[in-house]
Amino acid sequence: MSPVFQVQNLNKAFGGLAVTQDVSITMNPGDRVALIGPNGAGKTTFVNLVTGHLDPDSGKVLLGGNDVTSLGPTPRVRQGLVRSFQVTRLFPDMTPEEHLALAVMQRTGRTGAIFGHYQAKADVMAEVAELLRTLGLDHIATRKVAEIAYGQQRLLEIALALALKPKVLLLDEPAAGVPQSDTPRIEAALAGLPSDLAVLMIEHDMDLVFRFARRVIVLAAGAIIFDGSPQDVTRDARVREAYLGSYANDRSAA
Amino acid sequence: MPDASGPLLDQSMQTVLSVGIDALAYGMVLFVISIGLSVTMGLMRVVNLAHGAFAMIGGYIASYATQTLGFGYGVAILAAVVGTIIIAIPVERFLYRRIYGAPELTQVLMTIGITFCVIGIANYVFGPTLKTIPLPETLRGPVDLGFRSIAAHKLFAIACGVAVAGALWYLIERTSFGVKLRASVDNAAMAASLGVRTRIVYAVSFAVAVGLAAFGGIVGAELLPIEPYYALRYMVTFLVVVSVGGAGSIPGALLACLLLGAIDTTGRYLLPEYGEFFFYLAVIAIVCVFPRGLLGRRS
Numbered sequence: 001m002s003p004v005f006q007v008q009n010l011n012k013a014f015g016g017l018a019v020t021q022d023v024s025i026t027m028n029p030g031d032r033v034a035l036i037g038p039n040g041a042g043k044t045t046f047v048n049l050v051t052g053h054l055d056p057d058s059g060k061v062l063l064g065g066n067d068v069t070s071l072g073p074t075p076r077v078r079q080g081l082v083r084s085f086q087v088t089r090l091f092p093d094m095t096p097e098e099h100l101a102l103a104v105m106q107r108t109g110r111t112g113a114i115f116g117h118y119q120a121k122a123d124v125m126a127e128v129a130e131l132l133r134t135l136g137l138d139h140i141a142t143r144k145v146a147e148i149a150y151g152q153q154r155l156l157e158i159a160l161a162l163a164l165k166p167k168v169l170l171l172d173e174p175a176a177g178v179p180q181s182d183t184p185r186i187e188a189a190l191a192g193l194p195s196d197l198a199v200l201m202i203e204h205d206m207d208l209v210f211r212f213a214r215r216v217i218v219l220a221a222g223a224i225i226f227d228g229s230p231q232d233v234t235r236d237a238r239v240r241e242a243y244l245g246s247y248a249n250d251r252s253a254a
Numbered sequence: 255m256p257d258a259s260g261p262l263l264d265q266s267m268q269t270v271l272s273v274g275i276d277a278l279a280y281g282m283v284l285f286v287i288s289i290g291l292s293v294t295m296g297l298m299r300v301v302n303l304a305h306g307a308f309a310m311i312g313g314y315i316a317s318y319a320t321q322t323l324g325f326g327y328g329v330a331i332l333a334a335v336v337g338t339i340i341i342a343i344p345v346e347r348f349l350y351r352r353i354y355g356a357p358e359l360t361q362v363l364m365t366i367g368i369t370f371c372v373i374g375i376a377n378y379v380f381g382p383t384l385k386t387i388p389l390p391e392t393l394r395g396p397v398d399l400g401f402r403s404i405a406a407h408k409l410f411a412i413a414c415g416v417a418v419a420g421a422l423w424y425l426i427e428r429t430s431f432g433v434k435l436r437a438s439v440d441n442a443a444m445a446a447s448l449g450v451r452t453r454i455v456y457a458v459s460f461a462v463a464v465g466l467a468a469f470g471g472i473v474g475a476e477l478l479p480i481e482p483y484y485a486l487r488y489m490v491t492f493l494v495v496v497s498v499g500g501a502g503s504i505p506g507a508l509l510a511c512l513l514l515g516a517i518d519t520t521g522r523y524l525l526p527e528y529g530e531f532f533f534y535l536a537v538i539a540i541v542c543v544f545p546r547g548l549l550g551r552r553s
Binding site: 051073074077078083089090091092093094098099101102103105106107115116117118119160164 | 425428429430431432433434436437440441443444445446447448449450451
């Protein structure tokens with residue numbers, strides 16, 4: 001299987017501080033990878049480099065074999081690299097239906113009749129209805145996002161990302177801030193992601209990481225210190241020192 | 255004495271109706287011109303003091319097209335709207351794009367500068383005189399509504415206002431473009447990450463806004479005459495509509511125009527010696543009670 005997503009020797013420094021050091025990751029279709037690391041490990045910088053919001057000092061990002069390093073965020077989305085957001089960044093005055101219709105229209109390039117009624121495109125609306133059903137959002141399809149529950153907003157983010165039919169999906173803490181009662185829905189949505197989609201999840205919640213990921217990458221001080229199975233990650237001495245130690249401390253303090 | 259009160263009552267009814275029609279026509283003209291400003295200020299967050307300058311450009315082009323080139327009224331409107339948009343495209347590309355997201359004072363200074371430049375250029379090219387746009391025959395006379403007759407151009411202005419309000423509502427709330435526009439307004443970065451080319455969305459919105467300004471400038475020329483300092487004279491009036499109605503709100507702008515049109519027209523009719531005193535008194539009162547405007551968008 002040819003890799004769908006490759007990061008090769010990525011480097012980035014702010015001033016004299018190296019925040020990303022020689023990071024290389026290869027992912028195949030269907031991969032479920034969790035990217036973890038203590039605060040300040042450089043996860044956010046890494047995501048910004050990959051999505052095109054930051055330019056690397058050196059290194060490459062490849063999507064399906066194509067070098068996209070020089071492209072901005074929007075063309076990368078068009079090529080199938082889609083990111084959901086850590087902080088809810090939906091459009092508060094728009095409905096879930098409008099969100100998804102927009103995403104589907106953008107993906108399919110069905111924006112020719114821009115002054116036509118957006119609901120007039122039957123194929124677009126059929127796909128929107130299907131996404132709403134899959135994520136259990138159909139009953140709130142025409143409510144403004146500002147009025148729906150936080151857990152539903154997070155589900156809509158996933159729906160929105162799926163509407164773009166990504167090849168690679170970056171999920172930034174999909175369950176953060178969601179009430180305990182709603183997390184099963186999020187996890188069900190994650191479990192139901194298309195099987196050929198490569199998913200890279202940035203996550204703090206280790207329980208979720210162990211349930212979701214089949215591979216874990218640990219970032220510390222901008223460099224990868226571990227890349228392997230979830231079973232092995234807890235046994236790795238460097239990881240314990242860099243990450244799980246502070247995680248365990250957090251736990252015992254909480 | 256029933257015989258005497260009948261005609262008296264009838265006459266006062268006629269007066270009320272007459273003032274009402276004038277207020278409605280004036281309000282609708284204000285609406286057509288100002289709604290574009292409401293879009294740029296509310297949706298694109300640009301304090302565009304040069305909005306009236308685009309209405310003025312439209313008026314000048316229409317006047318030139320009818321008076322000098324001998325075009326008909328309809329053709330002149332079309333030429334003026336298209337011409338104003340063509341002039342506005344490079345202005346948006348090279349000047350406005352710099353001030354999206356800039357501090358309001360920067361936007362104010364830039365757009366005041368544009369206003370004075372437009373006034374200077376227009377008067378240099380077309381001469382510093384009042385520009386008239388002769389109405390076609392059909393809009394010149396009165397229209398008999400059965401119980402009374404009304405100037406046709408006022409009915410036309412009212413009809414234009416209603417049509418613009420409906421079309422704009424449909425555009426923003428129901429079309430693909432409207433969805434993109436609202437997304438870009440709510441969160442430009444997120445819209446861009448979905449693949450929306452927000453620059454194009456803004457440019458199209460800006461073009462629609464100045465096109466409406468030009469259209470309103472011509473349709474309203476009988477009530478707000480096209481003269482050398484038009485862009486400056488009505489600058490505050492257009493801003494008032496937006497701030498009273500609530501920036502970005504079409505129903506708000508419509509409500510503000512009808513309300514302010516009614517206050518202004520009634521004031522001028524009943525107490526002409528006070529000038530625009532009551533108009534601005536009402537503005538102050540509304541801004542005190544509704545600081546975000548009557549129907550303002552959440553910030």
